[in-house]
Amino acid sequence: MTFATQKDIAREAGVSQTIVSDVLQGRPRGRVSEGTRQRILETARRLGYKPNAMARALRSRQTRQVAYVIAQSEIDRYRPLEEPIVPGLAAGLGEQGYRLLIEVTPSHEGIAPAIEEMAASGVCDGCIVRSFEEQAGFWSALKQLEHPIVVIGQCGDPELPSVAHDAPAMVRTALRHLKERGHTRIGLFASRRSGDYHRLIHNTWHEAAQVLGLDSEHWMSGETERRSAEARAAGWLSAPDGPTAFICTGERAAVGVTDAAARAGRRFGKDLDLAVISNVTHAWLYAPGTWYFGTDLEAIGRRATAELLHLLEDCPSPGPIRILPELKQV
């Protein structure tokens, strides 16, 4: 199966290939006589002409392709390819006539070299990178690349364009909201793993609690798994002066807390509250009355494409963009 080219149309319509190119791409140029124009357009339609993407890319040095770059090691851990970011990217790019390429590197160290290689071999015009890496060296390696890049996630370098939700604001908002609902004893389930992101969460928690005059030391747990979080929450709930509200930073812990509440015969949204700070992809999992941040990952993907396309038009890098999702109730 072979396809019609501009040359074919030119021969068929009895004109030069140049004019065909001009007419089909709607270039002004001198101005073509209406007759030839129609003739060319007609033959093009008849022959089912579609411009060859590779030839165009070779000539114009623009592939109109954008790569989403992820490390296999992080896929195994965090499953970033199963986030609604991907449909968001695809939609956002598609609307601008770009295509989305998925590029998987073995490890996060391989990300920068992979981008360099793609740039050198000209497979894409720019990259969107998702990484959960905490080490500064990784981000500075990215920054050194000349290829246009936008990061999705908590990026470790403020000079790199990045899009993410605003974790500290989420903590503060949740805490303030729970206080307004009359809670003074609030429990936190947040990972104790080391790293900038977790430290940020903890620090914000302590600061915000202090500002609001709440106790931030007493009810804290590093449990992140469903069963262990359930056990811990059950213990707290049976204590005489236990917490009347919870904040969870992970979906599994949140489900565990939900289980504990159900077992204790308590209901969220009344005497008890739960606020989830996480990417909630399965809101149906939670008990009615649960509060959660409606992080719209699809929108984050779209936003990232918008930023990257800006960059491709030589607009200045915007630096970090942080989004505070709306607080919703199931």
Add this chain to the structure above:
Amino acid sequence: MTFATQKDIAREAGVSQTIVSDVLQGRPRGRVSEGTRQRILETARRLGYKPNAMARALRSRQTRQVAYVIAQSEIDRYRPLEEPIVPGLAAGLGEQGYRLLIEVTPSHEGIAPAIEEMAASGVCDGCIVRSFEEQAGFWSALKQLEHPIVVIGQCGDPELPSVAHDAPAMVRTALRHLKERGHTRIGLFASRRSGDYHRLIHNTWHEAAQVLGLDSEHWMSGETERRSAEARAAGWLSAPDGPTAFICTGERAAVGVTDAAARAGRRFGKDLDLAVISNVTHAWLYAPGTWYFGTDLEAIGRRATAELLHLLEDCPSPGPIRILPELKQV
């Protein structure tokens, strides 16, 4: 930023560009003297040469890109871009030096035209299609395309290469397994929506139950949502001669049944059993003791790439490939 080409290497090494091409692509040809070979290789490395993908594609008529094609309308409903199929495709293709392209069309009617357009404009060598469409016309339109295609999912046309799990075998296996565990009264939660797939499930259920001498009429529910399934299961569980085991074809109904069992103080894996027939992406959701089919969507993605790459090598179309996942216990 511009990159080294074969011409640059040729000038630098004092040879013709033709030889550079030969040496770099490891073509035999006459046989190049070891000296020039080394000199060329060395300069290439020094200059950081990477072959230009677009030029190569233009010349060789091979993009080494494969598109995963999905309709936006189906993304909204079934979220296929959030399945582990995508990492499976990316990994499978990456290993063979191919790249994965994500192509989103507005509706499923747009899929065939989109593939045709990609073929005509030469952006990919083949396509992998995921669709949940039930109408025969859709599949025959796909079959008419000359572009290499592999379908993932319950494909409506047996002549099209397709990869999916074996739904009837899963029903039979689950039923047989539950009977072997001593159950004679088994409840089914399966969608009552019309369509080939659901009909297939129901028919298989009736047939298999008859073969095993079980009652297939009494305990059936079309509930697919968590709460409504929970209510129904609770009713059944409180009946004097209610079912002692359940089969669920959807994740939400399964969680509802789990809730009902917990509320009734029953435990799976002992006097009560639950088998889930579905893509279980969150096994941690289920109560310990729950049975489920470990459908490895990543492997399905890999398998699909393998089939497509076969097709690209002009191997004959394999027709439908059906996989029976292992039955596992949480």
Add this chain to the structure above:
DNA sequence: TTGTAGGCGTTATCAT
């Protein structure tokens, strides 16, 4: 208003 010619980076076919 239209045509010619050159080139993007590669591969492939011919000579030498």
Add this chain to the structure above:
DNA sequence: ATGATAACGCCTACAA
């Protein structure tokens, strides 16, 4: 053993 030369399909100066 090595070099010209001609495509692949498209775009863009420059000429007529």
